[in-house]
Amino acid sequence: MRYMLKETKSDLVVDILIYLMAFLLAIALGAFLIWFLLKINPFSALSIIVSSSLFTPIGLSSTFEYLVPLTLISLGLAISYRAKYWNIGADGQLIFGAIFTMQAIFSVKNYVIWPGLAILFVLIMGILGGALYGLIPAVLKAKLNVNEVLSTLMLNFIAIYFMTWLVDVTGPWKDPYAAELESYPIPYKFYLENPLILLSIIIISIFLIYLLAEKTPFGRYLKILGSSKNTADYIGLNKTLTYIYLGLISGALSGLAGALQILSISHILSSDFDSIYLGYLSIFSTWLSALNPLYVVFSSLLMSVLITGGYFMAGIAGVSQLFIYYFEGVTFVSIIVFQALKHRFKKVIKNE
Amino acid sequence: MSNLPLSIFFADVITIGIGYTTIFLLASLGEIYAEKSGVLNLSLEGIMSMGAFFGYSFAILFNNPYFGLLGGILAGLLLGIIFAYISITLGVNQVLAGLSIWLVGIGISDFLYTLTFGRSMFLLTAPTLKNVPIPYLSDLPVIGKMFFDHTIIDYTAYILVPVLWYFLYKTKTGLKIISVGENPRAADSVGINVNKVRYATVLFGSIMSGLSGSYIALTVGLYQVGIIAGRGWISIGIAAFSGLNPAYGLLGSLLFGLISALGPSFMIIGYKIPYEFLDITPFLALIVVVMLISKRMRMPSGHGQPYKRE
Numbered sequence: 001m002r003y004m005l006k007e008t009k010s011d012l013v014v015d016i017l018i019y020l021m022a023f024l025l026a027i028a029l030g031a032f033l034i035w036f037l038l039k040i041n042p043f044s045a046l047s048i049i050v051s052s053s054l055f056t057p058i059g060l061s062s063t064f065e066y067l068v069p070l071t072l073i074s075l076g077l078a079i080s081y082r083a084k085y086w087n088i089g090a091d092g093q094l095i096f097g098a099i100f101t102m103q104a105i106f107s108v109k110n111y112v113i114w115p116g117l118a119i120l121f122v123l124i125m126g127i128l129g130g131a132l133y134g135l136i137p138a139v140l141k142a143k144l145n146v147n148e149v150l151s152t153l154m155l156n157f158i159a160i161y162f163m164t165w166l167v168d169v170t171g172p173w174k175d176p177y178a179a180e181l182e183s184y185p186i187p188y189k190f191y192l193e194n195p196l197i198l199l200s201i202i203i204i205s206i207f208l209i210y211l212l213a214e215k216t217p218f219g220r221y222l223k224i225l226g227s228s229k230n231t232a233d234y235i236g237l238n239k240t241l242t243y244i245y246l247g248l249i250s251g252a253l254s255g256l257a258g259a260l261q262i263l264s265i266s267h268i269l270s271s272d273f274d275s276i277y278l279g280y281l282s283i284f285s286t287w288l289s290a291l292n293p294l295y296v297v298f299s300s301l302l303m304s305v306l307i308t309g310g311y312f313m314a315g316i317a318g319v320s321q322l323f324i325y326y327f328e329g330v331t332f333v334s335i336i337v338f339q340a341l342k343h344r345f346k347k348v349i350k351n352e
Numbered sequence: 353m354s355n356l357p358l359s360i361f362f363a364d365v366i367t368i369g370i371g372y373t374t375i376f377l378l379a380s381l382g383e384i385y386a387e388k389s390g391v392l393n394l395s396l397e398g399i400m401s402m403g404a405f406f407g408y409s410f411a412i413l414f415n416n417p418y419f420g421l422l423g424g425i426l427a428g429l430l431l432g433i434i435f436a437y438i439s440i441t442l443g444v445n446q447v448l449a450g451l452s453i454w455l456v457g458i459g460i461s462d463f464l465y466t467l468t469f470g471r472s473m474f475l476l477t478a479p480t481l482k483n484v485p486i487p488y489l490s491d492l493p494v495i496g497k498m499f500f501d502h503t504i505i506d507y508t509a510y511i512l513v514p515v516l517w518y519f520l521y522k523t524k525t526g527l528k529i530i531s532v533g534e535n536p537r538a539a540d541s542v543g544i545n546v547n548k549v550r551y552a553t554v555l556f557g558s559i560m561s562g563l564s565g566s567y568i569a570l571t572v573g574l575y576q577v578g579i580i581a582g583r584g585w586i587s588i589g590i591a592a593f594s595g596l597n598p599a600y601g602l603l604g605s606l607l608f609g610l611i612s613a614l615g616p617s618f619m620i621i622g623y624k625i626p627y628e629f630l631d632i633t634p635f636l637a638l639i640v641v642v643m644l645i646s647k648r649m650r651m652p653s654g655h656g657q658p659y660k661r662e
Binding site: 086088140144145146147149150151153154155157158161162164165168170171280283284287320322323324325326327328329330332333336337339340341 | 392394398434438442443444445447448449451452453454455456457458459460462463466467470577582585588589592626628629631632635636638639642643646647649651
């Protein structure tokens with residue numbers, strides 16, 4: 001924590017320079033395989049990634065599609081990690097948010113009088129689903145001292161298999177006319193595709209989480225709990241309640257992300273609904289943001305650019321979409337290596 | 353249901369279960385050592401995937417399953433060195449380092465597979481590990497086939513349990529590992545090189561999970577995308593369940609090995625349960641078990657903390 005506070009005060013230009021270097025190295029490494037096998041050099045790979053994800057209409061909309069869930073999930077994770085509550089179960093919470101959303105849609109679709117209200121209701125159900133699923137590991141940690149890394153991981157698998165069953169041939173939601181494992185599509189009146197609405201949801205969430213983390217006693221508790229459990233005990237902080245709130249809040253944000261995925265992008269639930277592991281990716285964007293809610297949107301943007309660009313690169317090189325996992329992994333490794341080596345680099349850069 | 357399917361069912365559960373147990377045992381024994389020295393290695397799933405791919409491709413290239421095992425070890429070593437460098441030397445948060453190596457491992461192995469063998473028109477099968485029946489014992493009725501007719505890796509895994517237990521608790525080096533995990537600063541002050549010990553345990557753990565991954569590929573002679581299917585994560589869970597004791601590691605591996613064998617066994621006798629429910633069971637069971645024993649569970653004090661000399 002101390003180290004992190006020091007970081008945020010440091011020289012911004014040097015920081016950006018270091019990130020840029022990490023980014024270049026990552027792309028060089030990421031493109032290495034492609035270059036090796038298909039002779040696309042790293043520099044053109046970089047230009048493909050940036051230009052395709054930000055300067056083409058289809059790429060830009062895809063980048064935005066990833067930006068929304070990544071930002072929402074990372075906000076919840078940022079405050080959790082401040083308290084050293086290692087929730088890595090955002091995928092499960094996202095999926096349960098989506099499942100609750102679908103259930104809500106199937107329940108009310110014949111009684112919709114005012115679509116706006118119906119969408120609001122459906123979103124709230126999604127939030128509820130995520131929050132309830134996020135509550136489980138929090139209660140387990142607070143009451144039984146179960147390691148949250150373990151429980152959230154297991155809950156992710158449970159959620160994935162449960163969702164797969166729902167849309168599998170024996171499951172209740174399988175669309176018999178679809179070849180893939182897919183549910184029935186949601187009715188058109190539940191579509192929420194207006195980017196302005198999505199953008200405002202992000203901005204409101206950032207604002208609320210920022211207030212919560214920086215301007216309330218709860219936010220201070222998180223920092224205390226994160227820096228020292230003994231201090232937290234000493235000042236009489238209610239750890240149980242803090243973990244439960246964290247579980248609920250981060251779960252709710254992931255659930256909201258899941259609901260929005262259904263309403264704005266996929267419109268169906270399918271077995272590869274979360275095949276890209278948005279929850280795990282959010283862990284990285286959370287970390288890159290130095291756990292600051294205001295920076296989360298930028299690190300999520302970086303992540304979204306990488307994902308979209310990675311897909312484009314895979315498409316241009318004519319290789320499998322699985323390339324994206326390799327590319328992401330290599331990128332994170334080089335970014336965290338550079339982050340860890342930052343102070344050494346800083347000395348070098350400042351001496352020159 | 354007549355008597356016949358039921359007895360077949362139990363025989364299947366045990367025979368398949370012992371194979372699954374080996375997978376969990378190899379990976380969790382390695383993880384127990386790494387965690388005992390204070391390093392939580394979350395990258396097992398990725399290392400196993402890489403081990404499976406290397407195992408599969410080495411076995412095909414050299415037309416020998418034992419070269420495949422070598423490939424698995426090599427894959428474990430390769431990713432283990434990267435993980436160790438990031439988490440130990442650089443002191444990056446272990447959760448983060450583990451997750452990124454997991455992604456790298458999954459990514460490289462699946463991606464390379466689609467680029468190489470996956471492009472082939474035919475499904476290339478690698479030579480599989482042959483069962484080595486133990487003389488006399490394997491001739492015993494019923495249990496002979498169940499327990500004494502497995503591959504060499506199965507036997508090795510079970511023999512490793514007492515060996516690793518003895519090494520950890522009864523030898524000087526083992527106590528060094530424990531002291532590094534419990535109190536790295538004190539260990540350092542008596543002249544133990546903390547990071548060196550941690551490198552050794554993490555590399556050992558990675559090699560073991562690489563081996564486990566190659567075992568998965570070499571028992572079926574195939575590689576497919578997502579072949580590990582969460583078994584790396586379960587191994588991490590088993591390590592936690594065991595309280596980092598190799599003996600309980602065997603118990604946990606057996607438990608989850610048998611639970612995981614339920615699904616395929618149900619399929620063999622043609623009992624109709626959605627397979628997702630069967631796939632869920634080990635994960636659900638792990639949560640329940642960890643809940644039940646969590647009061648007794650204790651991790652080393654230095655667990656999860658990178659060590660920096662001041």
